Amino acid sequence: MSATPADASRTSGIDLSGLVRPGDTVVFGQAAGQPLALTGALVAQRETVGPVRAFAVLTYDRAIQAAHRDRIQMVALGASGSLGRIAREGALEIVPCSISALDGLFASGRLACDVVFVHVSPADGNGWHRLGVGVEHLPSAIERARVVVAEVNDALPVTHGPYRLHSSRITAAVHTSRPLVEVPSTTPTPAEQRIAATVADLVPDGATVQFGIGRLPDAITAALAVRRGLVAHSGLLTDAFVDLVEAGAIDRSRRSVVAAAVGTNRLYRLLEASPWLELHPYTTTHDPDVLASIAGLVAINAALEVDLTGQVAAERVEDVHVGAVGGQGDFLRGAARSPGGLPIVALPSTARDGTVSRIVDRLSSGVVTTARSDVGLVVTEHGVADLRGRSLRERAASLVAVADPAFRDELARAVPRHT
Numbered sequence: 001m002s003a004t005p006a007d008a009s010r011t012s013g014i015d016l017s018g019l020v021r022p023g024d025t026v027v028f029g030q031a032a033g034q035p036l037a038l039t040g041a042l043v044a045q046r047e048t049v050g051p052v053r054a055f056a057v058l059t060y061d062r063a064i065q066a067a068h069r070d071r072i073q074m075v076a077l078g079a080s081g082s083l084g085r086i087a088r089e090g091a092l093e094i095v096p097c098s099i100s101a102l103d104g105l106f107a108s109g110r111l112a113c114d115v116v117f118v119h120v121s122p123a124d125g126n127g128w129h130r131l132g133v134g135v136e137h138l139p140s141a142i143e144r145a146r147v148v149v150a151e152v153n154d155a156l157p158v159t160h161g162p163y164r165l166h167s168s169r170i171t172a173a174v175h176t177s178r179p180l181v182e183v184p185s186t187t188p189t190p191a192e193q194r195i196a197a198t199v200a201d202l203v204p205d206g207a208t209v210q211f212g213i214g215r216l217p218d219a220i221t222a223a224l225a226v227r228r229g230l231v232a233h234s235g236l237l238t239d240a241f242v243d244l245v246e247a248g249a250i251d252r253s254r255r256s257v258v259a260a261a262v263g264t265n266r267l268y269r270l271l272e273a274s275p276w277l278e279l280h281p282y283t284t285t286h287d288p289d290v291l292a293s294i295a296g297l298v299a300i301n302a303a304l305e306v307d308l309t310g311q312v313a314a315e316r317v318e319d320v321h322v323g324a325v326g327g328q329g330d331f332l333r334g335a336a337r338s339p340g341g342l343p344i345v346a347l348p349s350t351a352r353d354g355t356v357s358r359i360v361d362r363l364s365s366g367v368v369t370t371a372r373s374d375v376g377l378v379v380t381e382h383g384v385a386d387l388r389g390r391s392l393r394e395r396a397a398s399l400v401a402v403a404d405p406a407f408r409d410e411l412a413r414a415v416p417r418h419t
Helices: 036-044 083-088 099-108 138-144 190-202 215-226 239-247 265-273 288-292 328-337 392-401 405-418
Strands: 025-028 052-056 072-076 092-094 115-120 147-153 172-176 208-210 231-237 256-261 277-279 297-302 305-307 342-346 377-380 383-386
Touching (some): 025 036, 036 052, 036 115, 036 172, 083 092, 190 215, 190 342, 190 377, 190 383, 215 297, 239 265, 256 265, 265 277, 297 328, 392 405
Parallel strands (some): 025 052, 052 072, 072 092, 115 147, 147 172, 231 256, 256 277, 297 342, 342 377
Antiparallel strands (some): 377 383
16 A cells, blocks of 8 residues: 655754754654654754664654664554565564554553654643544553653544643643544455455354554455345455445444554544444453453454464565564454454465465465464455364365465475475
8 A cells, every 4th residue: 555645844943952862762752643743843953862772563654764774762562654665674563463462562661752743633611632533542642651752633533532732741742633534445366356255255244353554454345245144353444444434334322442543534524423432442442351251253354374284474575575464363262252253364365476385385484473373264265264273284284275275286295284
């Protein structure tokens, strides 16, 4: 997905020198929730306030460059969005942890958080701000931080949910009026459309669904338009979710929960206009016990590769970082424990125009994102491999059957090594 950048001044007028100290770690929200006026000021003033570390989950901002690493060292959970470019240039430090671990890492100080940059709507009459399109890890970071700096944007939607930030907690603020970063959906391939249709057939009416971001997750979301009574419990929502609402697939009499929205103004307007659609922190959206308590939770996650034992790679292609651990393990484990839940991993069977199998003997990167014990169903355009309760031999046979036919004989010869 490519992002349409917002028009944010890189010289916001705020002086960070009295707020950010050399050696600090600065934490900020992701995608459209990123306070671009503040991160732009950090870049502009890096020679006077740095060196610092900056922590992100996902960003589409290209202002922070690999060349800035001597003054701004980027730290992230993975290499999504613009972070991929920084990773390819060897300037990104990756913390390979699950989303559900962030709260504890901030609380313990193992993940530093000295300054938090937040993107908020104007305060109400009692001084309370909303975090707009992303709550995420920010409440935990704010609780730990020495300084909280806010970009107060009067164009940010006033969204719903339990978390609010009082103006008394804000150390300094800059006021803006700018459109949000937009990340439009992209057109799926025919193989992805077949995968989406297969996944949609697995999802029953009335299910609670985790949605993802990217071309295949958007295709799956679109395919769910035929369902009825769905509820969202997800780390992210995209514009494809708006289509589900308009198709009547979402039950608006029940609460849907999300940590962040990454889309266009269609999605941002829906958030503001929908009291039933609430933004919650990761401590709710990704908590393993919360997820396990949701009956009929369907977790749908994408992957780069799956090996013949069911191990999933979602972070690296060979030696290149392209993704993150994220919430994949959290949601797959939660769905596996959920009464009637479905832990689904979906991926096309091939890459590079069909020349490389994504069902593999061994993961090409050697990096396991999700353990084989946490993987339930693997879906490709060739069908469904249900690994639940299966032996290693049965798993391997099921995975060979959903691989591209051109690679099945080779994979079948590798099965004895895994059993």
